Amino acid sequence: MIGGRLLRRLRDCTRGVALTEFALCVPVLLVLYLGGVQISDAIACNRKVTITSRAVADLISQNATMSSSQINTVLNASTQVMVPYPASRALVRVSELTTDGSGNTTVTWSEAINGSRRTLGSSFTLPPAIKLANSSLIYSEVAYAYQPRISLGFIKPLSLTQTVYMVPRVSSSITETP
Numbered sequence: 001m002i003g004g005r006l007l008r009r010l011r012d013c014t015r016g017v018a019l020t021e022f023a024l025c026v027p028v029l030l031v032l033y034l035g036g037v038q039i040s041d042a043i044a045c046n047r048k049v050t051i052t053s054r055a056v057a058d059l060i061s062q063n064a065t066m067s068s069s070q071i072n073t074v075l076n077a078s079t080q081v082m083v084p085y086p087a088s089r090a091l092v093r094v095s096e097l098t099t100d101g102s103g104n105t106t107v108t109w110s111e112a113i114n115g116s117r118r119t120l121g122s123s124f125t126l127p128p129a130i131k132l133a134n135s136s137l138i139y140s141e142v143a144y145a146y147q148p149r150i151s152l153g154f155i156k157p158l159s160l161t162q163t164v165y166m167v168p169r170v171s172s173s174i175t176e177t178p
Contacts, residue, residue: 034150037150038148038149038150041148041149042146042148042158045085045144045146045160046146046160048081048082048085048144049082049090049142049143049144049160049161049162050142050162051081052078052079052081052082052090052092052142052162053092053140053141053142053162053163053164054140054162054164055078055081056074056075056078056092056094056140056142056164057094057138057139057140057164057165057166058166059074059078060074060094060138060140060166060174061138061166061167061168061169061174062169062170063168063170063174064168064170064171064174064175065174065175065176065177066174066175066176066177067176067177067178068111068176068177068178071094071111071176072111072113074094075092075093075094075111075112075113076113078092079092079113082144085144085146087114088114089114089144089145089146089147090113090114090142090143090144091112091113091114091115091141091142091143091144092112092113092114092115092140092141092142093110093111093112093113093115093117093118093140093141093142094110094111094112094138094139094140094141095107095108095109095110095111095117095118095138095139095141096108096109096110096136096137096138096139096168096173096174096176097124097126097136097137097138097139097165098135098136098173099126099131099132099133099134099135099136099137100133100134101133101134102133103131103133104123105123105124105125105126105131106121106122106123106124107119107120107121107122107124108120108136108173108176109176111176115143124139126165130165135167135172136167136168136172136173136174137165137166137167137168138165138166138167138168138174139163139164139165140163140164140166141161141162141163142161142162142163143159143160143161144159144160144161145157145158145159145160146158146159146160
């Protein structure tokens with residue numbers, strides 16, 4: 001009889017149900033929360049890459065002439081837009097592209113930080129919609145190697161890139177001086 005009473009008591013006991021449900025739900029909720037944080041962080045970093053690329057093109061295009069040290073100052077200052085993400089992971093490059101009367105586009109000048117400059121005089125393929133004969137464009141590129149802050153395994157390191165084409169504002173082209 002004692003065994004039967006004990007079995008009935010155990011069968012009717014509901015004191016541990018909430019704890020059991022909690023123990024089953026916590027891992028799922030933690031993964032959802034941390035995954036949301038990770039995805040939000042990647043989106044925020046991508047937005048910073050976009051803003052940096054736009055800022056570089058905008059600041060450079062407001063000049064008629066710039067020295068290479070002034071351009072590098074703009075490039076170095078633009079990495080502050082990337083804060084709180086490490087600027088050492090960002091390639092920031094700006095170039096002037098010139099299209100001649102025949103429609104051939106070449107690199108007039110180029111400067112970069114954390115990477116290499118484009119080769120001067122090298123050919124460049126512009127999208128047909130923005131290709132204009134006898135014109136110049138400022139071409140800003142930012143590439144960022146995003147590394148998730150929390151490694152959960154479902155968001156891998158990402159290569160975030162953004163490019164911006166902008167027309168020089170003050171003159172038809174921007175002259176780079178030594």
